[in-house]
Amino acid sequence: MGIKNTFKKLGSVIKKSIDKTRIENERKEKLRELKNKYLSKLSHRELVQMYKWAFGEE
């Protein structure tokens, strides 16, 4: 019985961990899509300016 409960608990912990990872990956994907959506509203010049601020001048 004790072993059965241990395995049950282990199984639920693993399931929670897998679910959390899946949700985090979904969140990252949604955020990336959102970033793409808003960045696509900018002109090429504005995107270049943003690139230069982020990565330094060439």
Add this chain to the structure above:
Amino acid sequence: MPKRKTSQKSSSRRKTNVREPFDLTMEPFRIEVPKIEIPSFDLATAPERKRINPNKLSRLQLIGILSQKLSWKEIYDALYRLKKEKLAEKFKMEVERINQIYDRKIAEIEGKVEELDLQNKVLKPIIDEILSVLKAIYRVKFSNHNEFQNTLKNFLIWSSENLEKQLSKLSSEIKVEKEFSASRKDRLDIIITIKGWRIGIEVKYDLSNQAEAKRLLGQIDTYLPYCDAFIVVSYKQIPSWLVNQIKIKEEEKGKMIKLLAPDKII
């Protein structure tokens, strides 16, 4: 012919031919190592990494790089630097909304938050407070649509201030925005963010007008994804066919849509 006595001789011959596996007298195999020039690790003299000229990158490439490498906060700050404050705020709102949804999911998995009965426990008191403020529109008499439209802006300003006061009883985290736009064609009259929930409000004069009714249905389709609940305030009676259409949408989208008419709340 006599037989040769080959046994001794052949065994000695065999001895010279057979090499013992661990015979250390053997000359080791010579492996010729080709000369390879190993570059120096002196960073001071190391060749500089080629910098990418962003002007030569296409728009799509830039979007891909920036969305991958920058965090949402960095993009938000950059939008402000580009003087795109409205876009930045809308972006931040959507990011916060996504984070709230997924934080809630994670909290549910961890067992920290019970699955809430949205209508009864959380949204109902908020909606009741909102409706008590919006009913004030029926105290004013409008003879036509133009008069209503002219007064609408002032009503929205008044309602926003009173909604903030009324809802502060329920939570200190309140944000009331007027004329929220998610598309170029339309704007939502008011959007309230409270306790992580977002409620959209649209105020109409007369929904028996087919054009107005269709426009409202379009607005519900556009703005419901941004909201947890939606309130339609109509100065005049709402036709029953429209009520049915809206209730179908409520079931399809799985989000609460409340209708406030002069004599009832649906």
